[in-house]
Amino acid sequence: xxxxxxxxxxxxxxxxxxxxxxxxxxxxxxxxxxxxxxxxxxxxxxxxxxxxxxxxxxxxxxxxxxxxxxxxxxxxxxxxxxxxxxxxxxxxxxxxxxxxxxxxxxxxxxxxxxxxxxxxxxxxxxxxxxxxxxxxxxxxxxxxxxxxxxxxxxxxxxxxxxxxxxxxxxxxxxxxxxxxxxxxxxxxxxxxxxxxxxxxxxxxxxxxxxxxxxxxxxxxxxxxxxxxxxxxxx
Numbered sequence: 156x157x158x159x160x161x162x163x164x165x166x167x168x169x170x171x172x173x174x175x176x177x178x179x180x181x182x183x184x185x186x187x188x189x190x191x192x193x194x195x196x197x198x199x200x201x202x203x204x205x206x207x208x209x210x211x212x213x214x215x216x217x218x219x220x221x222x223x224x225x226x227x228x229x230x231x232x233x234x235x236x237x238x239x240x241x242x243x244x245x246x247x248x249x250x251x252x253x254x255x256x257x258x259x260x261x262x263x264x265x266x267x268x269x270x271x272x273x274x275x276x277x278x279x280x281x282x283x284x285x286x287x288x289x290x291x292x293x294x295x296x297x298x299x300x301x302x303x304x305x306x307x308x309x310x311x312x313x314x315x316x317x318x319x320x321x322x323x324x325x326x327x328x329x330x331x332x333x334x335x336x337x338x339x340x341x342x343x344x345x346x347x348x349x350x351x352x353x354x355x356x357x358x359x360x361x362x363x364x365x366x367x368x369x370x371x372x373x374x375x376x377x378x379x380x381x382x383x384x385x386x387x388x389x
Contacts, residue, residue, distance in 0.1 A: 164293035165218050166313075166328060169320065171209045173199050175327045178219060178238040188245070189222060189235035210236055217250030217338075218331060238330070241337025254285040254339040273301050278341030279363065285339040286332060304343070304363060306332075310355035318354075332359060342366070 182188035213219035224232040239247035261284035342365035
């Protein structure tokens with residue numbers, strides 16, 4: 156699917172973007188980082204059935220975790236929802252399985268293309284496998300630069316949307332990418348969406364948390380466009 160076309164996955168619906176944004180924010184505003192359907196309905200103005208449908212899609216994709224409320228008083232326990240960030244206690248089995256499958260497919264592709272090389276270690280390579288598959292599922296055609304540690308997603312499919320919605324979209328998208336990297340396990344982190352010259356530009360800067368400052372500087376200033384390592388299914 157070409158960039159600029161239909162967006163798929165968790166960010167294909169702005170209502171789902173709003174729900175994900177609320178769940179990401181709940182980590183800082185609510186005990187245990189969890190929200191109920193009632194909380195989400197109040198914040199979004201959506202009907203409870205609509206919220207349930209969106210949540211089910213997000214759970215099936217590995218982006219949201221449902222938990223049955225522990226009650227100390229009488230009454231039916233509620234289902235509470237939290238963002239699957241991949242951090243301890245916030246890991247989705249769906250996301251873990253997707254990361255493992257992406258690593259297996261990445262190994263298969265690399266075995267078919269001998270001679271590909273990268274300075275990244277095994278764990279970081281598997282992180283990129285999982286990240287590329289997540290982005291492809293979401294309708295992007297990511298170009299990974301293993302030297303600069305960037306992921307080019309231009310042209311952004313959201314460029315034609317409302318400018319006031321872009322900050323939330325970018326924040327949620329970055330959070331989803333970080334969750335995928337966490338689930339795969341390794342040193343890479345999604346640092347930021349780089350400043351763009353054009354609205355259609357979108358480049359995400361990654362960071363190697365295990366690298367020394369001099370190595371991090373080398374990643375940022377490298378001039379090569381891409382190394383030979385292969386990720387994803389393309």
